[in-house]
Amino acid sequence: MTKEENEARLKKLKGIVSALPEKPGSYQYYDAEGTIIYVGKAKNLKSRVSSYFLKEVDRYKTKVLVSKIWDISYTVVNTEEDALLLENSLIKKYNPRYNVLLKDGKTYPSICITNEPFPRIFKTRTINKKWGTYYGPYSHIGSMYAILELIKKLYRPRTCRQPITPEGIGQKRYQVCLEYHIKNCGAPCIGKQSMEDYQKNIAQAREILKGNTRQLLRDLRAEMTALAEALRFEEAEEVKRRYLLLEQFTAKSEVVSHTINNVDVFSITNDERIAFINYIHVSNGSINQSFTFEYKKKLDETDEELLSLGIIEMRERFKSNAREIILPHEMELPLEGVTVTVPQRGDKKTLLDLSIMNGKQYKFDRLKQSEKLNPEQKAVRLMKEIQEALHLPKMPYQIECFDNSNISGTDAVAACVVFKRMKPSKQDYRKYNIKTVTGPDDYASMHEVVSRRYRRLLDEQQPLPDLIIADGGRGQMEVIRQVIQDELGLDIPIAGLAKDDRHRTNELLYGFPPRVIGMKTDSELFRLLTHIQDEVHRFAITFHRDKRSKHQLHSELDDIRGIGPKTKELLLKQFKSVKRMKAADIQSLTDAIGGSKAQLLFRYFHPSDQEEAQ
Numbered sequence: 001m002t003k004e005e006n007e008a009r010l011k012k013l014k015g016i017v018s019a020l021p022e023k024p025g026s027y028q029y030y031d032a033e034g035t036i037i038y039v040g041k042a043k044n045l046k047s048r049v050s051s052y053f054l055k056e057v058d059r060y061k062t063k064v065l066v067s068k069i070w071d072i073s074y075t076v077v078n079t080e081e082d083a084l085l086l087e088n089s090l091i092k093k094y095n096p097r098y099n100v101l102l103k104d105g106k107t108y109p110s111i112c113i114t115n116e117p118f119p120r121i122f123k124t125r126t127i128n129k130k131w132g133t134y135y136g137p138y139s140h141i142g143s144m145y146a147i148l149e150l151i152k153k154l155y156r157p158r159t160c161r162q163p164i165t166p167e168g169i170g171q172k173r174y175q176v177c178l179e180y181h182i183k184n185c186g187a188p189c190i191g192k193q194s195m196e197d198y199q200k201n202i203a204q205a206r207e208i209l210k211g212n213t214r215q216l217l218r219d220l221r222a223e224m225t226a227l228a229e230a231l232r233f234e235e236a237e238e239v240k241r242r243y244l245l246l247e248q249f250t251a252k253s254e255v256v257s258h259t260i261n262n263v264d265v266f267s268i269t270n271d272e273r274i275a276f277i278n279y280i281h282v283s284n285g286s287i288n289q290s291f292t293f294e295y296k297k298k299l300d301e302t303d304e305e306l307l308s309l310g311i312i313e314m315r316e317r318f319k320s321n322a323r324e325i326i327l328p329h330e331m332e333l334p335l336e337g338v339t340v341t342v343p344q345r346g347d348k349k350t351l352l353d354l355s356i357m358n359g360k361q362y363k364f365d366r367l368k369q370s371e372k373l374n375p376e377q378k379a380v381r382l383m384k385e386i387q388e389a390l391h392l393p394k395m396p397y398q399i400e401c402f403d404n405s406n407i408s409g410t411d412a413v414a415a416c417v418v419f420k421r422m423k424p425s426k427q428d429y430r431k432y433n434i435k436t437v438t439g440p441d442d443y444a445s446m447h448e449v450v451s452r453r454y455r456r457l458l459d460e461q462q463p464l465p466d467l468i469i470a471d472g473g474r475g476q477m478e479v480i481r482q483v484i485q486d487e488l489g490l491d492i493p494i495a496g497l498a499k500d501d502r503h504r505t506n507e508l509l510y511g512f513p514p515r516v517i518g519m520k521t522d523s524e525l526f527r528l529l530t531h532i533q534d535e536v537h538r539f540a541i542t543f544h545r546d547k548r549s550k551h552q553l554h555s556e557l558d559d560i561r562g563i564g565p566k567t568k569e570l571l572l573k574q575f576k577s578v579k580r581m582k583a584a585d586i587q588s589l590t591d592a593i594g595g596s597k598a599q600l601l602f603r604y605f606h607p608s609d610q611e612e613a614q
Helices: 003-018 045-053 060-068 080-094 141-155 166-170 195-210 213-229 233-249 303-317 346-373 375-390 442-459 474-487 524-552 565-575 578-583 586-593 595-605 607-613
Strands: 025-030 036-042 071-076 110-114 121-124 132-135 263-270 274-283 286-296 324-326 339-341 398-407 410-420 430-433 467-470 494-499 505-510 515-517
Touching: 003 045, 003 071, 025 045, 025 080, 036 045, 036 060, 036 080, 045 060, 045 071, 071 346, 110 141, 110 195, 121 141, 141 195, 141 233, 195 213, 213 233, 263 303, 263 346, 274 303, 274 346, 286 303, 286 346, 324 346, 375 524, 398 442, 398 524, 410 442, 410 524, 430 442, 430 524, 442 474, 467 474, 467 524, 474 494, 494 524, 505 524, 565 578, 565 586, 578 595, 586 595, 595 607
Parallel strands: 263 324, 324 339, 398 467, 467 494
Antiparallel strands: 025 036, 025 071, 110 121, 110 132, 263 274, 274 286, 398 410, 410 430, 494 505, 505 515
């Protein structure tokens, strides 16, 4: 590989990394042949994957791995634990060349249930399947201890290491230990707890470790009811205790669900030119495949047509023989013996939501990546979104917004901010001192400012805005309309941003009479509009504060010709106030600021004394 090829490869990879989401998930590295060579997990995908491409990386293995990477893919999940479980499934499936940490199961601890007549349950980092059955590994040690603590409270399994057998119990070889006396063990070693009852408890503990808590809860509830009906209340109370403990603990992961096996999940996310189809396959209770593919539209294909093509292609590519396919909506598939499920709730709905989330995230990342390469693309997209939302005749290249600021009508000012191509054009910002309005009248102030603004633009033959936004509701919009349409005869679209009772912007208004434009308040477009509103508010408030500060700092000394800032500072330092300066004699003033300036100041404060002297 030449130096130029390597630089091009790294540039491509860094472009992918820059668009990664800051969410937990699993990432996969591919070599030049498209083979997965490394699978990892991350609490923050962007931060973790970025660390591989830092210049200061000095680990030999990392350098070798990075030199082999030609492509990167990833899967988003909701928690770090889910990321580990997904990573584990993918490592077992693909056996990547550079993955060594999880293949032997020693990186994270697991929970072992031994193969004994009276099994023990404990944590271990050593995996030897001759000893027993292993569950895990667990990335979050606290979660593992929480499960062990739950099993201990529910079933009180033995903790001693002596090899207990039914023959030994019959021959009375064993003695009880402290755990029995403090009620942490049922003492099966001396026959206090039967082997049948102990094995039943272990079987239920296995179901908890598998994640099958819902069925176990149903079984416990049925057992509790049966015991109560048989008037065996003490036993029913013990089952109730277990039921409540398990109910409080129950928390399931969408990455591992042993109630679901050999199922395909598909979802589709669209934009104008490309459809993104996400595919998830669940086998033996865990996700072992998750990919998002792009389909470029040639015609106006429907979602059903695109999804049908994607399902056939992906099932063939990944050799899937799943007899159940989970989809976001009903559709007919040309597949024999396959059931289509459109879940509304439960584990399958959780898997569908995960697929939709990955599709949307992939689309967002691709869009963000392309907009980084071409910043103008984002501006054009947002202008087009505004045009479509308001049904404007053309894209709003220039947007202007107005705001007033005053305190009880004093120091009244207004401001106008200008955005061009969705970016602030600060050289076009304008400040206005209100001249014709007395008192706190926002509508009259808005009328004056808008009239002054656009009359001047017309006189100077400057370009007019494509959209005007009022920092307020219907009242402000009507005032602007009166100036623009009735007085100036202009045809400029006018929108308004209305606030709720808590003074938070929650609605976009447009038209006359104004109507609410349906738009999510957490959308990128709405955030941009509120940013324009915040910017004009900031600009107006800053101007008002500056004007008010100058007004408040004005002193009587400023009106005396010949008394400058330095002299004023000396006087205030010596006399503290204007009142004391007035009471001072000519000699005290002379000592402070000199003879000539003292004469100026004394004549100003005592004009009658000067007249009498003449």
